[in-house]
Amino acid sequence: MDAVVLISIFLFMLLIGVSVAASMILSATIYLLTSGMPLVIVAERFTASINSYTLMAVPFFILAAIVMNRAGVTSRLLDVASCIVGGVRGGTAQVNILGSVFFAGMSGSATADVASQGRMLIPRMVAEGYDRNFAAGVTSAASIVTSVIPPAIIMIIYGSVTSVSIGALFFSGIVPGLLMALVMMAIAAWISIRRNYPNSPKIDRRDLGGLLLRATPALLTPILILGGIRFGLFTPTEAGVLACVYGLFLGLFVYRELHLNDIPGLLLESVEATALPMYIIASSAVFGFALTVTGFGFQLEIFLKSIASDPTAFIALSLATIFIVGLFVEATSALLIFVPMFAPIARSYGVDEVHYGILVIMTLMVGTITPPVGLQSFIASNIAGIRVIDADVWPFVIAVFVLIALIMFFPAISTFLPGMVL
16 A cells, blocks of 8 residues: 555656656655655665766766767768668668667767767758658667667666676677667668658768778777776776777867867766766665565565566566556666566566566667657657657667567577677
């Protein structure tokens, strides 16, 4: 009954327009106070949740994404993508997806990806003859690749919550992320042919060598990060610092599109971009503690085990729950509310922790492109000048869910690489 009261307060606040993070901390505070607990517990849980060495990687990778974008890295990567897949029907849509693959290796932020690439590619696609709905849809869908291919910020948060190796999560996302990109490129090609979208401007393949040479310093970023983690040279948090320093080096001395007087503005932008996810993490910790006090996690485990007779049934049921919640709640919030409850149950079923983590992350990211609360779709639709419900994302959503089902039944797709290199 206590859990019902807590969740009811939370849902009521959402319905009256209170933000998700504020709803979590306010509902938890009201419940804990009425239960006779001291208010200091709220402050203690709030601060302790973000006082984490692992979570220090989040602001560093956010800063790295901002620096890389301002340093001209994004435009150079898109030039390489245009040279590789340009000249075919729907080629600019393919560039959009392939550009996200390249961008993923540097930023780990789907929001940064859709904002930076969207501003460059959506107007270009509309000018070439694509309809605005498809331009927004393919841009928002492609951005979720950034949170599956490492280094992904959501993987860092997942690892900090569940104590799963972040390095293992990084390596486990490589194959699923590349498969996701290939599936999306196939869908984009199919739609482009059916709708007779134009061929993208053809770039002479002889220029590829020069473009690759100029983009090589940027393309080395994921190799430096993953290689350093693989050989134990640094932790994921230290890798975030390296990404920042390397990005500044590229911007100041290699591409020379940054100047020393740009750095204070970059730092301020990164602080503003970091504040929201950290606030959500802290608020979710308080809400999660309140749920624990109600015994909700134990009750949920009993309920799930009564209806899920095997590990596959549990995985399917938990992913369905996470997807439904992700339709209405921001991905980080959904992760922090449900994963601390679902992950131990998955462990009790004998489900591989890394395999389950990748499935959850992919499912959460689908929620970021689906209405009504799809952040990536909101950003892309705003750039395209359309309503978010008109963004043409559903063919990509269906394709990604088919891929999730494939990975669910064949765990080796996500586990063989970390098992081989770690």
